[in-house]
Amino acid sequence: MVSLPPPLSRTLYRLQEQALKRPTFAYLGDLEHNQWLAREELESLQLQKLRALLAICLAHCPWHARRIRNSGIDPENLTWEDFRRLPTMTREDASRHGDEMVWREAPGGIYRYNTGGSSGEPLIFYFGRKRQAADAACRIRARRWWGVEPGDREVLLWGAPVELNRTDRLKTLRDRLCNQLLLNAFEMSEARMDAYLDQVEAYQPKVIYGYASSLALLAEHAEKRNRVPHLPQLKVVYATGEPLYPHQKEIIARVFAAPVAREYGARDAGLIALESPAGQLLVNSEWLIVEILDDKGNPVPDGESGEVVITNLASEAQPFIRYRTGDRARRSATPCRQGRGLEVLEEVEGRSTDFIVSPDGTVMHALALIYILREIPGVRRFKIIQQRPTQVEVLIVPEPDLWQDANLDTIRRGLRQRLGQEVAINIDLVGHIPAEKSGKYRYVVSEIQGTPHVETNR
Structure with missing residues (x-):
């Protein structure tokens, strides 16, 4: 498979960023230096950028300006105590009041974007x-932690349009000039995955990047086919877009013979944190303020679960300030083991829609049900959908040689032990489980609105 020499590809990428007037490499130089600042120095840098962002809001974003004035805050003399007086904002706020948030004359122009919509209606916003x-x-910067530079060959297992329009074709050309090979995560048939394994081996990437579920699906297929690709140059596999479960990480690492790292971000909130070779999820603290709050909006102690609330300091085109993401995470009390001042997240547990609620109101992590299905021989793939606390639907793609009808009763017993005996469990044996609209393959989906923010490790 054709690729450019990495130094040439790197040069072309730099020229592209210059032509588009994006200060990517200037920011990169700052990041390489600032990651080694002490935590207090990074917090001072955050506060400086936050003051500038709030000043932009007062001048150009009426909805945010009202929030700031109503809170009695002076951006020029802002303190962290002042900042926490600002009310949080929600996805609904961004959707309903987006026109009053957008700075349409932001330097370099603004660009319309939308979230994937896997948990409901997509959010349209601008950056x-x-x-x-x-x-x-x-x-x-995070790739450099693993010895990967811009222009090094990369395979992306990502959502891609089936029919390419002119813009898509130009982007495909740009990807190839930047040594990026895009494989469509929307098309994961067995024949297509056979072809993907051939393409990955021929391309010999230094990094593979994709949805956690899609990477795990490809790895499972490779192992089933006894078709483990030989990738001696591969430095790291980055899994993104959804929680990376332990069994997924294990099989991805085993099949691709490389470390597996997590990337945590959201299209609206930004690129929040990436995993280092020391196994820690490091926050991009120079550009993101991450709060972990309880149901009443108070910070939770390190190690305790709460909702992730984000302030993106680069979001001047449409500011996201104290934005409730709906994600659940825990902050770590352990600093970066390699000496950086960046904040550390202990675990990102997933969105509220990744949690299951029992009829008595107990909320549990998806893993509580996932492990039940994974223990059943003959279950090739599955998806659990909870429509309401007393009703669960289970889709199963059976393994023909291993599946037994007695598994149905075993699954029902296991799920009822977790959820309660009164829960109705409908199991459908299917030939295929399609991906979400976003291209992800989710194991557990809750359709319950307003899932309570309490949980258990049950």
């Missing part, structure tokens, strides 16, 4: 060159 450059620079 500018600053946000694009900040995200790119943070990702490049």
Whole structure:
């Protein structure tokens, strides 16, 4: 498979960023230096950028300006105590009041974007060159932790349109010039995955990047086919877009013979954290303020679960300030083991829709049910959908040679032990489980609105 020499590809990428007036490499230089600042120095840098962002809001974003004035905050003399007086904002706020949030004359122009919509209606929002450059620079820095440079060959297992329009074709050309090979995560048939394994081996990437579920699906297929690709140059596999479960990480690492790292971000909130070779999820603290809050909006102690609330300091085109993501995570009390001042997340547990609620109101992590299905011989793939606390649907793709009808009773017993005996469990044996609209293959989906923010390790 054709690729450019990495130094040439790297040069072309730099020229592209210059032509688009994106300060990606200037930001990268700052990140390489600032990651080694002490935590207090990074917090001072955050506060400086936050003051500038709030000043932009007062001048150009009426909805945010009202929030700031109603809170009695002076951005020029802002303190952290002042900042926490600002009310949080929600996805509904961003959707309903987006026109009053957008700075349409932001330097470099603004660009319309939308979330994947896997948990409901997609959110339409705008970002500018600053946000694009900040995200790119943070990702490049993290790749460098693993010995990967811009222009090194990369395989992306990602959502891609089936029919390419002119813009898509131009992007495909740009990807190839930047030594990026895109494989469509929407098309994961067995024949297509056979072809993907051939393409990956022929391309010999230094990094593979994709949805956690899609990477695990490809790895499972490779092992089933006894078709383990030989990838001696591969430095790291980055899994993103959804929680990376332990069994997924194990099989991806085994099949691709490389470390597996997590990337945590959201299209609206930004690129939040990436895993280092020391196994820690490091926050991009220079550009993101991450709060972990309880149901009443108070910070939770380190190690305790709460909702992730994000302030993106590069989001001047449409500011996301104290934005409730709906994600659940825990902050770590252990600092970066390699000496960086960046904050550390202990675990990202997933969205509220990744949690299951029992009829008595107990909320449990998806893993509580996933492990039940994984223990059943003959279950090739599955998906659990909870419509309401007393009703669960289970889709199963059976393994013909191993499946036994007695498994149906075993699954029902196991699920009722977790959820309660009164829960109705409908099991359908199917030939295929399609991906979500976003291209992800989710194991557990809760359709219950307003899932309570309490949980158990039950």
